[in-house]
Amino acid sequence: MNGLVYLSNVVTLELDQAKCNGCLMCTIVCPHNVFEIVGKKAVIMKRDLCMECGACDKNCREHAISVRSGVGCAAGIINGILRGTEPSCDCSSSGNCC
Amino acid sequence: MHSDYITGSLSTTAGNVPRISTAWSVNDILNTVRIRWAIGRMNYKVEPGLYAVGNPDNDSEVFVTCNFKLTFDHVRKALSGMNSWVLILNTKGINVWCAAGKGTFGTKELISRVTKLDLSKIVTHRRLIVPQLGATGVSAHEVKEQTGFRVIYGPVRAADISEFMHNGMKATREMRSVEFPVWERMKLIPVELSYGRYYLFLVPALFILLSGLNRHGYSLDLAFANGLRSAFNLLVAYLAGLAVTPMLLPWIPFRRFALKGLLVGWVAALALYLLHMTGSGWVETVSWFLMIGGLSSFLAMNFTGSTTFTSLSGVQKEMKTALPVQIAIAALGVVLWVISKFLSV
Numbered sequence: 001m002n003g004l005v006y007l008s009n010v011v012t013l014e015l016d017q018a019k020c021n022g023c024l025m026c027t028i029v030c031p032h033n034v035f036e037i038v039g040k041k042a043v044i045m046k047r048d049l050c051m052e053c054g055a056c057d058k059n060c061r062e063h064a065i066s067v068r069s070g071v072g073c074a075a076g077i078i079n080g081i082l083r084g085t086e087p088s089c090d091c092s093s094s095g096n097c098c
Numbered sequence: 099m100h101s102d103y104i105t106g107s108l109s110t111t112a113g114n115v116p117r118i119s120t121a122w123s124v125n126d127i128l129n130t131v132r133i134r135w136a137i138g139r140m141n142y143k144v145e146p147g148l149y150a151v152g153n154p155d156n157d158s159e160v161f162v163t164c165n166f167k168l169t170f171d172h173v174r175k176a177l178s179g180m181n182s183w184v185l186i187l188n189t190k191g192i193n194v195w196c197a198a199g200k201g202t203f204g205t206k207e208l209i210s211r212v213t214k215l216d217l218s219k220i221v222t223h224r225r226l227i228v229p230q231l232g233a234t235g236v237s238a239h240e241v242k243e244q245t246g247f248r249v250i251y252g253p254v255r256a257a258d259i260s261e262f263m264h265n266g267m268k269a270t271r272e273m274r275s276v277e278f279p280v281w282e283r284m285k286l287i288p289v290e291l292s293y294g295r296y297y298l299f300l301v302p303a304l305f306i307l308l309s310g311l312n313r314h315g316y317s318l319d320l321a322f323a324n325g326l327r328s329a330f331n332l333l334v335a336y337l338a339g340l341a342v343t344p345m346l347l348p349w350i351p352f353r354r355f356a357l358k359g360l361l362v363g364w365v366a367a368l369a370l371y372l373l374h375m376t377g378s379g380w381v382e383t384v385s386w387f388l389m390i391g392g393l394s395s396f397l398a399m400n401f402t403g404s405t406t407f408t409s410l411s412g413v414q415k416e417m418k419t420a421l422p423v424q425i426a427i428a429a430l431g432v433v434l435w436v437i438s439k440f441l442s443v
């Protein structure tokens with residue numbers, strides 16, 4: 001669903017088109033269809049839909065993409081602040097939280 | 099260890115592989131409900147390793163998934179009628195999406211399972227079908243380099259597997275997109291509610307106790323009459339933030355969850371005011387607006403962790419301003435509420 005959009009202009013997603021070989025991988029792994037291939041090069045089409053999951057970064061063999069990935073979760077961030085660590089979720093056993 | 103989904107075993111060139119059923123037992127169904135409602139913090143895990151569905155041979159596809167039993171159940175159900183292999187990674191009982199984020203559903207674990215199981219002896223092709231949400235943890239080109247297996251990203255939902263196969267192992271845009279419809283959001287509400295269950299009882303109990311305060315000392319009658327009303331108001335605040343906001347998410351104005359929660363909280367407070375539930379004096383009424391607004395806003399913001407479209411940078415930005423405000427207005431509300439006890443009667 002592309003209806004739910006979060007805040008604008010906050011995500012850390014960067015694409016270096018010079019390195020891109022048009023392999024399509026980022027368009028396959030992105031759960032929010034952020035990328036499209038235009039003229040054999042990836043283009044960030046819907047930046048604000050990016051949830052910083054890091055899948056594109058991890059699967060781009062040319063290292064053309066970078067994003068600071070993490071879980072966008074308030075509880076996780078509070079956890080991180082309390083423990084002085086990076087935002088981390090503390091849901092060891094139950095399956096639904098992140 | 100014997101589990102009721104294991105129906106036999108299949109011998110392969112690399113040893114015996116347990117065969118699993120694609121049907122759900124009554125137990126599976128009951129446990130699914132139990133897990134959804136987070137009754138008991140039990141782990142619901144499957145032994146990692148390779149499993150057979152039907153009569154797979156060396157050309158059958160290998161479906162990779164996590165060892166969270168609910169996910170495993172959905173995958174084996176989706177594979178019914180398809181001779182195939184299921185490769186379970188050890189994600190410590192956590193679903194693919196969360197485990198991929200943490201890295202337990204990841205490149206290293208996948209490579210080590212494939213190597214340890216001698217998968218290249220069991221199948222002659224070199225394909226692994228990995229759920230697309232696992233891509234956050236898996237680097238396809240690294241897996242290829244180290245094992246020779248090509249990672250093919252399959253659909254987000256297990257239920258789409260059969261269509262994906264018919265489609266020549268190509269996921270359509272719909273299969274690749276993460277949706278977050280009303281039904282999905284509603285399924286998460288019991289989980290959200292159960293996390294807060296201690297506060298759910300503690301805080302209202304405290305309010306009932308404090309409700310007896312007045313300028314003449316303490317009155318049990320008051321504690322009873324006003325206390326129950328207070329407890330009810332708090333319950334409304336919980337529901338506003340934890341249930342109503344998530345459910346109506348796309349239709350509530352504002353992008354920030356904190357603002358959505360605040361708005362819903364205030365609408366709820368207004369309703370309570372009209373029902374004469376917010377006390378007689380204006381001080382108490384204002385205190386309820388502050389407390390319900392702050393609480394609902396905070397709880398709504400916490401729902402960001404359960405959504406599939408909020409980014410870390412976004413949530414951090416939102417919290418920076420929202421959290422102090424929420425704490426401030428809720429605290430101010432509590433102070434006013436206590437003051438109102440001494441103003442009335």
Ligand code: SF4
Nearest residue numbers: 020021023024026060
């Ligand atoms: S994965 Fe990398 S190389 Fe491939 S299309 Fe995307 S940006 Fe280009």
Ligand code: SF4
Nearest residue numbers: 030050051053054056
């Ligand atoms: S980080 Fe995730 S959501 Fe953002 S563009 Fe990459 S794959 Fe898409």
